[in-house]
Structure formats: C-alpha cells, structure tokens
Amino acid sequence: QVQLVESGGGLVQAGNSLRLTCAASGRTISTRAMGWFRQAPGKDREFVATISWSGGSTYYADSVKGRFTISRDNGKQTVVLQMNSLKPEDTAVYYCAAALSAIAPVSPGSYGSWGQGTQVTVSS
Numbered sequence: 448q449v450q451l452v453e454s455g456g457g458l459v460q461a462g463n464s465l466r467l468t469c470a471a472s473g474r475t476i477s478t479r480a481m482g483w484f485r486q487a488p489g490k491d492r493e494f495v496a497t498i499s500w501s502g503g504s505t506y507y508a509d510s511v512k513g514r515f516t517i518s519r520d521n522g523k524q525t526v527v528l529q530m531n532s533l534k535p536e537d538t539a540v541y542y543c544a545a546a547l548s549a550i551a552p553v554s555p556g557s558y559g560s561w562g563q564g565t566q567v568t569v570s571s
Contacts, residue, residue: 448473449474449560450472450473450560451469451543451562452563453562453563453565454468454565455467455468457566457568459533459567460571461533463569465533466529467530467567468527471524479545480498481526481545482544482546482553483543484542485541486540487539492542492555494553495508496515496516497553498517499550500521502518502521504551505551506551508553510536511530514533530567533569538567541566541567542561542562542563543562544561545558545561546558547559
C-alpha cells in the first residue's frame with residue numbers, strides 16, 4: 448500500500464502561483480503513473496493532470512493546459528503540480544493519486560491510492 452500526502456495549498460490572489468507537492472511513502476510509486484485531481488464544492492471530482500511512470504508523458508485538462516505543469520522525482524518519491532496564472536475557478540480541494548499502471552490515465556477509476564487533499568483558494 449502506498450500512502451500519499453499533499454502539501455502546498457493555500458489562499459492566493461488571481462494571477463499568482465502555487466506549488467503543490469505529493470509525497471509518497473510505503474510502496475514505491477516509481478513504476479506507476481501519477482495524477483492530480485480536484486473537487487470544488489458541489490461538483491464531481493475532475494481530472495487535472497497526469498504523468499507516466501518515467502515522466503516522459505504528461506497530459507492535462509484543457510482548463511489548465513498552459514498554466515499548470517506536472518513533474519515527478521522518482522528518487523524522492525514526489526510529484527509536483529506547479530500552478531501558474533491561477534483563476535478563481537481553480538478553487539478546489541486538490542488530490543494526488545497513484546495509478547494502477549504505468550500509463551497516464553485520466554479516469555479516477557484508474558487510480559488505486561489517493562491522498563487526503565489540500566485546499567486551494569483563489570480570490571479575485
């Protein structure tokens with residue numbers, strides 16, 4: 448079993464940046480794709496970004512493409528979501544997840560381990 452802990456959330460003004468970090472412990476995540484999802488109040492959890500096991504392949508939701516960047520360090524067992532040019536509509540709880548395979552899936556059902564989430568609030 449892998450444990451995931453997110454950090455780096457907070458309150459920022461629109462246009463600013465935040466850097467979310469997901470730290471893994473327990474079983475290694477080096478052979479698994481990793482993803483970030485988010486859930487706003489009253490809405491379903493939605494896909495944000497995913498990265499393959501090697502970091503060689505990434506995929507983003509259209510709503511964050513060009514503003515967010517996902518990266519990983521398998522040696523440190525961490526995954527980072529760099530969020531730039533934040534908008535009020537980015538406000539949500541952000542979750543880190545470990546996929547069930549090495550590919551980079553977008554469906555929440557393809558992920559087997561989840562963190563507890565970190566709150567991101569963007570004020571206008």
